[in-house]
């Protein structure tokens with residue numbers, strides 16, 4: 001049975017506009033048929049639904065690029081180890097998925113479309129299962145990490161330094177899923193804000209999003225000595241291979257992976273010119289400026305340019321990051337890294353394309369901000385100083 005991307009895309013196009021309904025139906029089917037799987041998921045499924053559809057959409061639209069897709073599925077399979085996912089769970093998920101697309105694409109459904117979905121899901125599940133199995137021989141499913149520093153830079157932003165109990169191999173630009181003891185089975189992604197260090201510690205830049213369970217717990221309720229859980233490092237943003245000059249455009253805590261990339265370039269011994277535009281809405285939210293200024297004073301080929309968008313009295317460079325980019329000479333020959341709020345990333349990428357930078361030289365991984373999560377069902381968070389060792393989703 002071969003995968004037929006056209007049939008899958010055509011049928012998925014009918015599911016996408018009703019994604020929320022389809023995701024609710026999917027989880028309803030899954031838990032009705034396999035109630036024992038419910039315990040692997042957090043009490044509130046809203047973020048999970050978005051993630052499911054995000055992953056599914058990416059998979060469907062990548063069916064024509066098998067190499068990139070296989071790399072993504074491999075990462076996904078390894079990452080799912082932290083939820084306690086086993087090979088046999090894939091059958092239950094596959095059945096629920098098939099029932100969902102069959103229902104929401106009913107008006108065009110045929111046996112050929114069904115065969116195409118079965119073939120695609122089987123191939124994808126096999127890649128994920130194989131990746132998880134080979135990973136289990138060399139790497140833990142998740143890491144415990146002690147908080148060794150908690151630096152509250154503003155009311156809402158903290159820089160956390162963590163010491164994982166076991167080595168955590170990663171490349172600059174990657175991110176990890178994080179779970180706090182306060183919210184078991186609720187995982188959120190944060191970029192690692194440093195290049196690999198000899199002491200195996202990592203830093204995270206976290207803004208407490210209103211209503212965001214994990215980000216709020218990390219900024220307001222986490223102390224030195226607490227333990228967090230980390231998933232395996234993921235993401236395709238990586239340091240540049242060549243010697244081209246670099247433009248890095250960082251919006252708010254989107255600075256994290258770009259600081260890691262800059263540190264990596266410094267550690268590599270290469271000396272391209274780097275322009276790092278670091279944007280915030282207000283001056284006081286330029287939370288990492290003293291550290292960036294220290295880096296800049298050590299490396300004359302690094303220019304750090306703070307930009308403030310929403311404070312008319314600010315004495316330095318003012319405006320939105322995409323607008324400020326346009327005030328310089330052309331970036332056409334640069335390699336560009338962009339990270340921050342999704343709308344900012346989208347606009348910056350559009351301007352770079354218009355400036356002649358090919359997509360192959362524009363790097364961005366869109367980590368969505370933590371969405372607000374309604375009220376938890378439990379009256380109080382299940383809090384303990386040390387997270388439950390049974391990982392879940």
Ligand SMILES: NC(=O)C1=CN([C@@H]2O[C@H](COP(=O)(O)OP(=O)(O)OC[C@H]3O[C@@H](n4cnc5c(N)ncnc54)[C@H](O)[C@@H]3O)[C@@H](O)[C@H]2O)C=CC1
Nearest residue numbers: 190191251252253254256279280309340341343344368369
């Ligand atoms: N914490 C982390 O590890 C990472 C965070 N991110 C993302 O970075 C973002 C950071 O958010 P905040 O710190 O709250 O940033 P923010 O909302 O305070 O904005 C930071 C900068 O982006 C600009 N900006 C915001 N919206 C814009 C728009 N629509 N058009 C043009 N410019 C815009 C602002 O003017 C400011 O310069 C979040 O979306 C987060 O998910 C991405 C990767 C890693």
